[in-house]
Amino acid sequence: MIPLVEPGAALEPERLERYSRQLMLPGFGESAQRRLRAARVLVVGAGGLGSAVVPVLAAAGIGTIGVADDDIVELSNLHRQLSHGVADIGSRKTDSLADTVRAIDPDCHVITHDVRLSAANLPEILADYDLVIDGSDNFPTRYLVSDAAALAGKPLVWGSILRFQGQVGVSWEGQGPTYRDLFPTPPPPEEALSCEIGGVLPSLCPAVGSFLATETIKLITGIGDPLIGRILVYDALSAGTREIRYARPADAVPVTELIDYELFCGVSDDGTAVSAAELLARLRAGETPTLVDVRESDEVAQRRIPGSIHLPVGDIESGRSPEADGELIIYCERDPRARRAVRELRERGIDARYLAGGIRSFVDVGGEVISGAPAGV
Incomplete structure (x- = not known):
């Protein structure tokens, strides 16, 4: 050499x-x-x-x-x-x-x-x-x-x-x-x-x-x-x-x-991602962002983040929007569907971010999840 x-x-x-x-x-x-x-x-x-x-x-x-x-x-x-x-x-x-x-x-x-x-x-x-x-x-x-x-x-x-x-x-x-x-x-x-x-x-x-x-x-x-x-x-x-x-x-x-x-x-640094560690820290600090689960009903029933509402990504892409005030944090199993939902909502002028890595990452950092059907919108 x-x-x-x-x-x-x-x-x-x-x-x-x-x-x-x-x-x-x-x-x-x-x-x-x-x-x-x-x-x-x-x-x-x-x-x-x-x-x-x-x-x-x-x-x-x-x-x-x-x-x-x-x-x-x-x-x-x-x-x-x-x-x-x-x-x-x-x-x-x-x-x-x-x-x-x-x-x-x-x-x-x-x-x-x-x-x-x-x-x-x-x-x-x-x-x-x-x-x-x-x-x-x-x-x-x-x-x-x-x-x-x-x-x-x-x-x-x-x-x-x-x-x-x-x-x-x-x-x-x-x-x-x-x-x-x-x-x-x-x-x-x-x-x-x-x-x-x-x-x-x-x-x-x-x-x-x-x-x-x-x-x-x-x-x-x-x-x-x-x-x-x-x-x-x-x-x-x-x-x-x-x-x-x-x-x-x-x-x-x-x-x-x-x-x-x-x-x-295929990526953009647009500030729409929220890490699992950040979300967990905010929840433990008493913050109450509106969490929206965009998975299907059978997935949601197995585990979800407490306090989240359910609105499948297909419904969002069909024109529905979560009825909530303040910041929206969207999540799915990993995050592809949540990204789709965020893109759709932001095109309507709705401030929404997605949970990077989805509920899997949230669980990995020690986040609490529960089972059972959530509230809808």
Whole structure:
């Protein structure tokens, strides 16, 4: 493997001491350490994976780290996003992560990109880096980063986590198959679980983050065999790993331009989703939004959220509307029917949101359900 980055200047004595345990690695030496110091790495996402991989990169000696994220630290992040603490709640995740890096190595240069990445801004940002790590948590961003890296001819180290499993791979146009070759099309929105809906084991973040950092170091220094054309799958419950090999399909369509990735993935960030954890917290705080169950009668009789009214999605699409004041939260078994109902109601000017993940997610976070026929509308 040809090293991605040329060596930088000779190391000062204190740097030789700092990295002494790395310098003695077979095939590594000062030359590899100088490559790390000269490297410029962009990390997309400052959440679970980003907050795990960035400190490792800083400690390993990466000279410049860019962090792109437009989110702020929330209490629900802290169980898995280990570079953030209670004092960081309300702060930008990029700023919190930069503080973490400065505590590890003040000489590591951190560039914060407090923006929502898009087809309009990512190419210009990526142009300043040698390599990109994607630790994002949604498919539009994953495809955006993959396509932008392919067009720029730069390697992409990507990872994903959900529940008890993690995946890691390397995508590099011109050197092997890419993320697009592995996943030509995104899953339907109703099947794309997020950590917010599906949950995640906190220890997955540092585990997969370490794999991401290792692949990055290998590419920069030219040591080892990167995960090009291979996916590493880690199962925390069995403590096992397996490898999946893949190749570029003969009929693969080359990436020639960046597109609207939210449209491509069939999702929109319109603020209509309510997470199960948020709904449960609000109900326990005494709030009383109007809950509307749009499933069929036999499903509703088995279990429902207390206080909800019943109006099947077919009735809503036929023109009926819930007769209720205030906020409407629509739910079904998972959420596809609830999304349909919300779209229909909002077209009539009715303020409605849907429960992401449906009643299943509500039960998973400890929400109370009851059986029996509910009130209608």
